[in-house]
Amino acid sequence: MPILRVESVSKRFGGLEALRDVTFSLYEGQIKALIGPNGAGKTTLFNLVSAIEAPTEGSIVFAGKEITGMTSDRACRVGIGRTFQHSKLFDDMSVLDNVKVGRHAKSNAGLLAAFFTTPRHRREEQAITEASIRALRRVGIEEHAAAQAGSLPLGERHLLEIARALATEPRVLLLDEPAAGLNNEETDRLADSVRRIRDEGITVLLVEHDMGFVMNISDEVVVLDYGRKIAEGPPLMIQNDEEVIRAYLGADL
Amino acid sequence: MNGGRLLTFARRHSAFAMFAVVALGAPIFLNNAYYLSVLAFTATRLMISLGLNLLMGQAGQISLGHAAFVGIGAYGSAIMTTRWHMDPWLAMALAACIAAFAAVIIGIPTLKLKGHYLALATLGVGEIVFILLVQTKSLTNGTDGLTGIPALAVGGLRFTQYNPRAFHLLVWGVALVMLLISLNLSDSRVGRSLKGLHRSEVAARSLGVDTAFHKVQIFVVSAVFASIAGSFYAYYVQYISPDSFTLTFSVLLVTGVVIGGLGSVWGAVWGTLLVALLPEYLRQYDDYTNLVFGILVIVIMIFLPTGMIGVPALLGKWRRGIRGGGRPGSGAAMTEGTGAADGGTV
Amino acid sequence: MSFDQFLQYIVSGITNGSIYALTALGFTLIYNATDIINFAQGEFVMLGGLTAVSLHRLGLPLPVAFCGAVLIVMLVGIIFELLAIRPLLKASVLAQIIVTIGASLAFRTFAMIFWGRDSLPLPAFSGETPIKIFGARMTPQSLWVMGLTLVIVVALQLFYRRTLAGKAVRACSVNPEAARLMGISYSRVVLISFAVSAAISAAGGVLITPSSFMGYGSGAMIGLKGFAAAILGGLGSPIGAVLGGLALGVLESLAVGVVSAGYKDAVAFLILLAVLFVRPQGLMGQRPVEKV
Numbered sequence: 001m002p003i004l005r006v007e008s009v010s011k012r013f014g015g016l017e018a019l020r021d022v023t024f025s026l027y028e029g030q031i032k033a034l035i036g037p038n039g040a041g042k043t044t045l046f047n048l049v050s051a052i053e054a055p056t057e058g059s060i061v062f063a064g065k066e067i068t069g070m071t072s073d074r075a076c077r078v079g080i081g082r083t084f085q086h087s088k089l090f091d092d093m094s095v096l097d098n099v100k101v102g103r104h105a106k107s108n109a110g111l112l113a114a115f116f117t118t119p120r121h122r123r124e125e126q127a128i129t130e131a132s133i134r135a136l137r138r139v140g141i142e143e144h145a146a147a148q149a150g151s152l153p154l155g156e157r158h159l160l161e162i163a164r165a166l167a168t169e170p171r172v173l174l175l176d177e178p179a180a181g182l183n184n185e186e187t188d189r190l191a192d193s194v195r196r197i198r199d200e201g202i203t204v205l206l207v208e209h210d211m212g213f214v215m216n217i218s219d220e221v222v223v224l225d226y227g228r229k230i231a232e233g234p235p236l237m238i239q240n241d242e243e244v245i246r247a248y249l250g251a252d253l
Numbered sequence: 254m255n256g257g258r259l260l261t262f263a264r265r266h267s268a269f270a271m272f273a274v275v276a277l278g279a280p281i282f283l284n285n286a287y288y289l290s291v292l293a294f295t296a297t298r299l300m301i302s303l304g305l306n307l308l309m310g311q312a313g314q315i316s317l318g319h320a321a322f323v324g325i326g327a328y329g330s331a332i333m334t335t336r337w338h339m340d341p342w343l344a345m346a347l348a349a350c351i352a353a354f355a356a357v358i359i360g361i362p363t364l365k366l367k368g369h370y371l372a373l374a375t376l377g378v379g380e381i382v383f384i385l386l387v388q389t390k391s392l393t394n395g396t397d398g399l400t401g402i403p404a405l406a407v408g409g410l411r412f413t414q415y416n417p418r419a420f421h422l423l424v425w426g427v428a429l430v431m432l433l434i435s436l437n438l439s440d441s442r443v444g445r446s447l448k449g450l451h452r453s454e455v456a457a458r459s460l461g462v463d464t465a466f467h468k469v470q471i472f473v474v475s476a477v478f479a480s481i482a483g484s485f486y487a488y489y490v491q492y493i494s495p496d497s498f499t500l501t502f503s504v505l506l507v508t509g510v511v512i513g514g515l516g517s518v519w520g521a522v523w524g525t526l527l528v529a530l531l532p533e534y535l536r537q538y539d540d541y542t543n544l545v546f547g548i549l550v551i552v553i554m555i556f557l558p559t560g561m562i563g564v565p566a567l568l569g570k571w572r573r574g575i576r577g578g579g580r581p582g583s584g585a586a587m588t589e590g591t592g593a594a595d596g597g598t599v
Numbered sequence: 600m601s602f603d604q605f606l607q608y609i610v611s612g613i614t615n616g617s618i619y620a621l622t623a624l625g626f627t628l629i630y631n632a633t634d635i636i637n638f639a640q641g642e643f644v645m646l647g648g649l650t651a652v653s654l655h656r657l658g659l660p661l662p663v664a665f666c667g668a669v670l671i672v673m674l675v676g677i678i679f680e681l682l683a684i685r686p687l688l689k690a691s692v693l694a695q696i697i698v699t700i701g702a703s704l705a706f707r708t709f710a711m712i713f714w715g716r717d718s719l720p721l722p723a724f725s726g727e728t729p730i731k732i733f734g735a736r737m738t739p740q741s742l743w744v745m746g747l748t749l750v751i752v753v754a755l756q757l758f759y760r761r762t763l764a765g766k767a768v769r770a771c772s773v774n775p776e777a778a779r780l781m782g783i784s785y786s787r788v789v790l791i792s793f794a795v796s797a798a799i800s801a802a803g804g805v806l807i808t809p810s811s812f813m814g815y816g817s818g819a820m821i822g823l824k825g826f827a828a829a830i831l832g833g834l835g836s837p838i839g840a841v842l843g844g845l846a847l848g849v850l851e852s853l854a855v856g857v858v859s860a861g862y863k864d865a866v867a868f869l870i871l872l873a874v875l876f877v878r879p880q881g882l883m884g885q886r887p888v889e890k891v
Contacts, residue, residue, distance in 0.1 A: 050459055052455060052458075052459070071458065071463075071465075072455070072458040072459055073457075073458040073459075073460075073461050073462055073463045073464065074463075076458070076459055076460060076461035077461050081459075082459050084455075084456065084459075088453040088455060088456035088459075089456075090448065090449050090452040090453065090456070091452070092452075093445075093448060093449070093452070097445055097448075098449075100442075100445050101445050101446055101448075101449040101457065101460050101462065102460045102461070103442070104442060104445075104446050104460060104461050104462045105460075105461030105462075106461075107442050109441065109442050109443070110443065111438070111443050111470060111471075111474065113441075114434075114437055114438045114441030114442065114443050114444060115434035115437055115438060116434065116437070117437050117441075121441065124442070125440075125441065125442070128442065164460060165459075165460070167460075168460055168461050309693065313691070313693055315693055315696055315697075317638075317700070362875065362876040363875060363876070366875070367692065369636045369692060369696065370875055372636070372638075372696050373636070373826055373830065373871065373875065374871070374872060374875045374876075376823065376826075377823075377827070377868040377869075377871040377872045377875075378868075378872065380823060380864065380865075380868045381865055381868045381869065381872070384861075384862065384864055384865045384868075385865075387861070388859075388861045388862060388865075500819060500823075501704070501707075501819075504700055504703075504704055505704075507697065507700065508700075508701070508704070511697050511701075515693070540708070540711060540712050541708070541712065543704055543705075543707075543708040544704075544705055544708040544709055544712065546701075546704060547701045547702065547703070547704035547705025547706075547707075547708060548701070548705050549701075550697060550698070550700070550701030550704070551682075551683050551698050551701045551702060551705070554687065554690070554694045554697055554698045554701070555683065555686045555687060555698070558690075558694065
C-alpha cells in the first residue's frame with residue numbers, strides 16, 4: 001500500500017487549470033521526483049499535498065487518512081513535512097530557534113507553563129533543544145546553531161529548511177527545489193543529506209529543475225506538463241520517453 | 254552553547270531584578286502623593302502595553318480597540334461592585350473573564366483575516382464598546398460616569414489613594430509579574446511559534462503550528478491584561494467615565510509599544526514609561542505631546558523599526574564599523590535575550 | 600413613522616451618505632494603489648473643512664475657499680505620501696498601519712493646536728431656506744452635497760477611464776508587475792492616488808461643514824464610517840465604495856428614526872463587524888486571495 005496516494009486531482013484557479021486529473025503513488029522509503037517545465041503545476045501539487053490549498057477535484061490520501069480538507073498544520077502533524085521554493089526561514093531568528101519551531105507539534109507545554117516556567121516546561125525545553133540540534137546534525141549544519149538564519153549562505157539555508165522540516169518528524173518530506181542556486185559541491189552535499197534522510201526511513205518527494213541531481217538521486221520520476229501527468233517511471237525510462245523529450249524540447253535531460 | 258544560554262538567562266533576570274527593585278522601591282524616595290499616583294497609573298498602562306506587546310510584537314497582530322478591554326475591566330468591576338455589591342476581587346476576575354470571552358468572539362473570525370481587517374474589526378469593537386458605555390445609562394450612568402467604586406482590600410488593609418504606598422506595591426507587583434511572564438514567554442515553545450507565525454504564517458503552519466488557535470489565544474491574554482489594568486484603575490480613582498476609554502487612548506497604547514520597540518518586551522516597558530511619564534514632565538506643553546508622539550511613531554517606523562530599544566545595538570554597530578556586520582554570530586546577538594539585557598541597563 | 604418622515608430620513612441619510620461615499624472612495628483609491636488602509640483618511644476630511652473655514656474667514660468667497668482647501672489638503676496628502684508612505688511601501692502591513700495611525704494622531708493634534716477645541720461653522724453655500732420635494736424638506740446644502748458628490752464621482756470616473764494618468768493607476772492596481780514593464784512609474788501612481796484621495800476627502804469635509812460644523816476630532820468618526828462604507832461595498836471597488844457610503848448613510852438615518860439617536864454611530868460599526876465576520880469581501884468585492 002502506498003504511503004501517499006494522489007488520486008485524480010484537479011486544481012483550478014478561476015478559469016486557469018493548474019492541474020488536471022493527476023494520479024500517482026508514493027511508496028515508503030522512495031525518493032520520488034516531480035519534474036516538468038515552468039508552470040507545469042509542481043508547486044501547486046506540493047501545496048495540495050501539504051494541505052495549504054485544497055484540490056478542486058480528486059483526493060489525496062496519506063497513510064490511510066484523507067488530506068483534502070485538513071489545515072496545513074494538521075497535515076504536518078499527521079506526518080507531512082515540507083520546504084519552500086522561496087525560502088520561508090525566520091531570518092532574524094537564530095538557526096536553532098528556527099528548528100525549535102519545528103518541534104512545536106512534538107511538544108505540548110502551553111501558555112501557562114511558559115509563563116511560569118514550570119519544571120516540566122524546563123525539561124521539555126531541554127528536550128526540544130536536544131531534538132533540534134539532532135535535526136541540525138542530520139543535515140550537517142549544527143555548528144551554525146547560534147547564527148542568525150538570515151546570515152547563512154544559500155546552500156545552508158536550504159539545509160536549514162530541511163532540518164526544520166525534519167524536526168517535525170515527518171514520514172513524508174516534500175522538498176521544493178532544494179538544489180536551486182547551489183553550486184556543484186553544495187548539490188553533492190545536499191544529495192548525500194537527502195539519501196541519508198531516506199535511509200533513516202523518511203519517504204522523499206521533491207520538485208527539482210537540476211536534472212543531474214534528479215536522475216542521480218531519484219528512484220522514480222513523475223513528469224508534469226501543463227498540469228497533466230505525461231510520464232512516470234524510473235529515471236532511465238523517463239530520459240528516453242518521447243513525450244517527455246517533446247515537452248522538454250531543447251532542454252538537456 | 255549551554256553556558257551561553259545560561260548567561261543570557263542570568264542577564265535577563267538581572268535586568269528584571271534591577272527594574273523590580275527600582276519600581277517597588279520608588280515610594281521610599283517619593284513623598285509626593287501626586288507623583289505616587291502618576292506611578293500607579295503608569296503601572297496600569299504597563300500592564301496593557303505588555304499584553305499589546307505580546308499581541309503585536311510577538312505575534313504580529315494589531316489591536317486598535319484595546320481601550321475597549323480596559324473599559325470592560327473598569328466598568329465591569331465598577332458595575333458589579335456598586336450595583337450588585339460584589340466583592341471587588343471577584344468582580345475583577347469576572348470582568349477579566351468577560352474580556353476574555355469578548356476577545357474569543359472577536360478573535361476567531363477576524364484573526365483568520367489579514368492584518369488590516371483585524372485592525373478594522375478591533376477598532377469597530379472599541380467604538381461599539383465606547384458607545385455602549387455612553388448609552389446604556391441604566392448600567393453605566395452614561396457620560397456622568399460611575400462614582401463610589403469601592404477600594405480593593407485584604408483584611409483590614411485598604412488599597413486606596415489615601416494609602417498610596419500600599420496601592421503602589423500592589424499594582425507594581427502585578428505589573429512586574431506580567432513583565433516576568435512576558436519575558437518567560439519569549440523563549441518558550443509558544444513564544445517561538447508566535448514569532449514564527451509573525452514572520453511567515455504559511456511556514457509556521459507547515460511546521461505544525463496551529464496558527465489560528467495561537468493567535469486567538471494571545472489576543473485573549475492581551476485582553477485579560479488590559480481588563481485587569483482597567484479594574485485596578487477603577488478601584489484606584491473610584492470614579493470612571495467613558496472619556497477614559499476612547500479611540501485616542503487605544504491609539505496611544507499602541508504608540509507606547511511601538512516607540513519603545515516592537516518585538517521586545519523591554520521595548521514595550523521603556524516606550525510605555527516614556528508615553529505615560531513624558532506628558533507629566535511636559536505639562537505646560539500638554540497640547541503638543543500627542544503631536545510629538547504621532548510624529549515619533551512615524552519616524553521610528555521608518556528609521557528605527559526596532560524602536561528605542563534598538564538604539565544601543567545600532568550605536569554599537571556604528572562603533573564596530575561596517576566590518577561588524579559580517580562576523581558570524583554577531584547577528585544572533587540581536588535576539589531577545591541580549592537586547593533585553595541592553596535595555597535593562599539603559 | 601409616516602411616509603413623509605420616512606422620506607425625510609432617506610434624504611438626510613443620502614446627504615450624510617454622500618460624505619461617507621467620498622471618504623470611502625478616498626480609502627479605495629489608496630488601497631488599490633498600495634494595499635494600505637490609510638487610517639488618517641478621516642483627517643483629510645477634517646483638514647478640508649477647517650482649512651475652508653480659515654480661508655473663508657480671511658475674506659475669500661466660498662467657492663474660492665472650497666477650491667483652496669481642496670488644493671491645500673491635496674498638498675498635505677502629497678507630502679504625507681512622500682515623507683511617510685514612500686519609505687514603507689515594501690514594509691510589513693503592521694508598520695504601514697502604525698504609520699497611518701501615527702499620522703492621524705499628529706494631524707488631529709495639530710488641528711487642535713491650530714484651530715482650537717471648538718467646532719467651527721461655515722455658511723451654507725446658498726442660503727438656508729428649505730426646499731420641499733415630495734413632502735420632504737431639504738436644505739439647499741443637502742442638494743449641494745449630493746450634486747457635488749455626483750460631480751466628483753463622475754469626474755473621477757472620467758479621470759480613471761479617459762486620462763493617461765488615470766489609466767496608469769488602473770493598470771497598476773490590476774497588475775503592478777506588467778504595468779512596471781510598460782514603463783509606468785509605480786511611485787508616481789502612488790503619489791497621484793494619495794493626491795486625488797486627499798482632495799476628494801477634503802471636498803467631502805468642506806461640503807459637510809455648513810450643516811454639521813467641523814472640529815479637530817470630527818475627522819476620526821467620519822473616517823471610521825468611511826472604512827465601514829468601503830468594507831460594506833467591498834474594499835477595492837470604487838462603485839462599491841459609493842454604494843456602501845450611501846447605504847450606510849441611509850441605514851444610519853433610519854436607525855435614528857427607529858431606535859434612538861444615541862446609537863446612530865453604532866450602526867456603522869455593527870455593519871463593519873457583520874461584514875468582516877460574514878462576508879469580508881463586501882457586497883461588490885472579490886474574495887481576498889491569499890498568496891502562498
